[in-house]
Amino acid sequence: MKLWQKKYALNKTIEDFTVGNDFVLDLQLIEYDCIGSMAHAQMLGKIGVLKSAEVKKLVKELKKIIELNKKGKFRIKKEQEDCHTAIENYLTKKLGNLGKKIHTGRSRNDQVQTALRLYSKAELNQTIEKVELLIQSLEKFSKKYKQVNFPGYTHMRKAMPSSISSWSNGFTASLKDDIQILKTALKLVDQNPLGSAAGYGSPLTLDRAFTAKLLKFSKIQELTYVQNSRGKFEAFILSALMQVLLDLNKMASDIILFSMFEFSYFELPNEICSGSSLMPHKKNPDVLELIRGNLSVVQGNLIQVLSLIQSLPSGYNRDFQLTKEPFLNGFQVTQKSVNAMIVVMTKLKVNEFKCRQALTEELYATEQALKLVNEGKTFRDAYNEIGKKFA
Amino acid sequence: MKLWQKKYALNKTIEDFTVGNDFVLDLQLIEYDCIGSMAHAQMLGKIGVLKSAEVKKLVKELKKIIELNKKGKFRIKKEQEDCHTAIENYLTKKLGNLGKKIHTGRSRNDQVQTALRLYSKAELNQTIEKVELLIQSLEKFSKKYKQVNFPGYTHMRKAMPSSISSWSNGFTASLKDDIQILKTALKLVDQNPLGSAAGYGSPLTLDRAFTAKLLKFSKIQELTYVQNSRGKFEAFILSALMQVLLDLNKMASDIILFSMFEFSYFELPNEICSGSSLMPHKKNPDVLELIRGNLSVVQGNLIQVLSLIQSLPSGYNRDFQLTKEPFLNGFQVTQKSVNAMIVVMTKLKVNEFKCRQALTEELYATEQALKLVNEGKTFRDAYNEIGKKFA
Amino acid sequence: MKLWQKKYALNKTIEDFTVGNDFVLDLQLIEYDCIGSMAHAQMLGKIGVLKSAEVKKLVKELKKIIELNKKGKFRIKKEQEDCHTAIENYLTKKLGNLGKKIHTGRSRNDQVQTALRLYSKAELNQTIEKVELLIQSLEKFSKKYKQVNFPGYTHMRKAMPSSISSWSNGFTASLKDDIQILKTALKLVDQNPLGSAAGYGSPLTLDRAFTAKLLKFSKIQELTYVQNSRGKFEAFILSALMQVLLDLNKMASDIILFSMFEFSYFELPNEICSGSSLMPHKKNPDVLELIRGNLSVVQGNLIQVLSLIQSLPSGYNRDFQLTKEPFLNGFQVTQKSVNAMIVVMTKLKVNEFKCRQALTEELYATEQALKLVNEGKTFRDAYNEIGKKFA
């Protein structure tokens, strides 16, 4: 039974269409929705809407759902639409009338926002941890090959001498900045949506500070801001994840290029390469191509979210529901890509001979020009003189 | 066992990462992949690589797979990666050494393109049929309410008198143009990729004209064009689907607005409305909000595909694999949205009283100005004179 | 004086903001707007709103504007907002009261659509011509180097032997398909918007078939469809241009890669290379990097247009105005890129020695496997046997 069940039946095509795949996606939110519901129940106890014994029973059953879910045993039926309904249905089945009280003073609008915030905080923290692991693997790599120089390129042509460490350290520095951005996202979502109901508060006097404390939110989010931030926070988080993926995309592009036979600066061991169904000799860098491509996947997710929320008036609009999938997917794709890159950086080898061999004369043209500067030429004249050699 | 299985084992994290969810997505391609394989087998028979009896056996088993799949009984295991592997594994299990011959002269690169082309043709045709049904429902609606006038708006302000028919006929005309665009897409994909192997042909002399005939492709696609068109065709098809969704988005936006209590030109019967978990009185146009939002979903899909293929050199790159999901999803989302809109247009009611009531004086200001033109004023002077009335 | 000038003054900040840069962009539309206005004047003559002598005078002055504009002497002042106002102001200055009649029965809404359609047809035709020139240069290139083989790549690793001709012919085939898509766009925009006024027709009985004939539109566009197609047509055209740019992006990516010192299959003569301000030896393929990047520019334009028009109700909304710049820019960027690529293909050299040298053993692994097939092995067993050589 839906939370908003009416006497009349919904047209079947319309029902299928509107449910979409929330009943699948919401499996990722069950735990967070239960935690939010526990806080809501405790708050209803505090303001006298529920009795203390009622609160205990609700909390106990919600904890049971979390346990069931961890074992993969809590189901959301398609006709239940989402995790919120499945959970209320479960409580009513177990606790009878008491289950029907859990939604007092709450809307699915603030309920789902609460679950998404808790989910976001957990996932942002996990992403940060993974990026830190990647930084460690880069630092190890940099240290291991710190004696090795190889060409630096601009415009995909040899420019000046560079080094493996310098290549690697650039990414380390960039990933460290990404973490700062992810932390800004963490701070942004750290505000309690619970108690805003449909965005216009509740005739009941809810204690939002109390649920904020229980849920470890550092402040209470302004009433109408709660719904207006739906999608907007998601867009910012996806933009933050994009920063990580931009680094991975460039690392992958470099490694694919520099591990081509024609360069051979890098070597990918067999265990991280794929083969071809036709060509017996092939060892392909599929893992890196997919890391590279995942930037585009999340770019699409970002555009979906940004487009979904634009030009909509204030308050909840159902279009918001469609932001859930690209948002959850953004986290998954980013984390999987970081994980894969950690393996790559751990396994990647540098061919020192090929690196050295590639340090050809033209890379030192700038140095030669600057020598002429030392001898008294202006830079522009020295540049022109050396330039003639390579004309 | 993978088609490209090597002696060494792939790193587990990397294996999981590279397989992705192809083994789920490919369920939609099994039938088309079997049809492509039957044609390939018959061609191998024709050029003498397989014996006639061998061809028969292969075709028979491939037909069996199609039957199994229709009943939902053909599985693709995760370790098989994709439908191509699952099918070859099945054939080898059933036919022994003969199964190991099916891939002769073929690469997964041209194989998947063949399946995707056949899939695209079927889905484009289905989309066209559904759009035609929507046009019919619009024409019925237009006819039913052909006597009813209501305000035409510009800048979301009343502009001039219009009519329900005119509103509806505009969409009919637009959807008819969309069909022309979908037909261009159909023509574009109507070229045989099979026999291009990895994009560089095969040392065997394959008869591509023969498979083209069997698969009803009207021409043979140029060798290197086959892989270069991966993603490019998908992007064009998604752009074509966007044209349909742009119409649905505007229809939905109009219906949501005009069925607001404050207008009440349109009425949505209960059976296509959803309720609220908190507010007992609500009847919400969720179906239309989701149709409206699906434009953004496919816009994101389009961007994913466009971004995935850009700045890659010629030939197959694994990034292409990631174009499959947004592409298949684009078709599904579009067709579901059209289906839902057909139901809406069938159920939608016009409140003739409210429409008439809204035909207020200012809508006739232009007519008044043109009357003054008839009496000899220049248009700009007449405009200024009437304008003063509404200052 | 604006066409809609009221007694009251507009807030200065708001005025500046709303005018935007239409007065600059519209320089590209003046000629088309005059042609549309001539047809409108002739039609007003035909239906008796204007006298024959009046029509002649208007047409004469409009032709004069076209002449002035060709010499770069027709100005649009910022306070005039757009070309429509500048033209009506000019007519009124020259012809007095007669100028004030030109806008009878017309809105800027159908007027700008008319100009944009005529512009689109002209630009689409020009784009097609340029693409045809590029095809010619590719065919010449293909012919010139038809004897030269070089490696075909997949996953950016050597796959199988290919040839310069095959590389080139793939693009030729793709560009030919692009032309078909551009022609579909031409057909789509070939419908007369003039006479739809603000989208709800006119109290005057305008002869839309007559203006269609004068302006060479093959049909009359449905009333409300005219405004509903604003942005939608632009989006489709930009999608069509993207198809061309996707080809150029891949050509550029290939040429940049294969002209790297590490490959040297291609050589870029000095006259199309740029240098570095710091490094005296550099010869950079800037032209190709910019062609490659222009795909992203137009991708952004496409997203701007798609996003601008979504979730807006029927009828003109001012947001549409913002579609003009990305649309005009899309044409310019595409045509300039094609032009530049024609020069590149004309100047590009193939280093036959390097191509031949790169045809190393592993490229023939597939051929070796197929030889074993000829000797009676199944393909999969042959594949495994040869595969061991390259393990």
Place this chain on the structure above:
Amino acid sequence: MKLWQKKYALNKTIEDFTVGNDFVLDLQLIEYDCIGSMAHAQMLGKIGVLKSAEVKKLVKELKKIIELNKKGKFRIKKEQEDCHTAIENYLTKKLGNLGKKIHTGRSRNDQVQTALRLYSKAELNQTIEKVELLIQSLEKFSKKYKQVNFPGYTHMRKAMPSSISSWSNGFTASLKDDIQILKTALKLVDQNPLGSAAGYGSPLTLDRAFTAKLLKFSKIQELTYVQNSRGKFEAFILSALMQVLLDLNKMASDIILFSMFEFSYFELPNEICSGSSLMPHKKNPDVLELIRGNLSVVQGNLIQVLSLIQSLPSGYNRDFQLTKEPFLNGFQVTQKSVNAMIVVMTKLKVNEFKCRQALTEELYATEQALKLVNEGKTFRDAYNEIGKKFA
């Protein structure tokens, strides 16, 4: 003369194509490029490459350029390509050989990054100031109408009673969060790129800490990170600006809707409305439609930047040049939109009568259900009972 001028002439088509419109865009960067050059000259003095008198002369001329530029008198010729060349040319013209020394140890790659960083910091600070002004105007508005209640909507249907203050305060809170995000962007770009040359440092021992201090950067950016952050920083800043524009888009959407005659909660005074060229009665909210649309403009800019930088290997690639226009445009569009919204919020009137009148019975359905809860019903039963009234 270009900084990288060679003996040979560049093909004319290619030259036009590669220059693009940098010579126009760079007018916005002249001041920042001079400031960067002054710091570079002072540093060259400190490390002994220039004499103290030389540094003084260079600094003096660079200050002169800043003055000229403020008066609109410093020109960049098309053949000079960009501001960097125009400035070096000017110095050489004024100071002879000394001018040719300014580029010692520097590349245009780190030079333009330096100018863009200084520009970004200035523009981010300005954006923050403008957003703060908008917050002030919202707070005034909220205070002025703090007694006025009006309907809160969900799904564009009346939901529960809300208030003008609550509507307004939601945006205030959101804009305050936007400022935090803009400040994160400020911190991100606050690192010195100067001295990284082409990304691989310089054979000279440059004192990057010294230029950091002079230019008020709080740290030195890692060598290879400088070029790798090109576009990446721009993308993050555009994402931050999008957050502001998302707020403006929703405010504009609300005001357009609620100022429709059919609602009349809000009233837009004449001085911020535009008219129609055809319909004498129209007063259109063009300013708000353009604010709404500007979100899409910057969304397109963001996509351009994100797409331009993806799948490129490390080091400068000319594609980066194309990120300049969407980046500069993003700042301009955002700031203009905020400015326009400040005017709107200052002029916007609330029609208290219409607001009150719209507070109809159904808005209190939830309150009624909660009354039944107080009387002992479970929420779900109370909901069902009240729901029947509105069936």
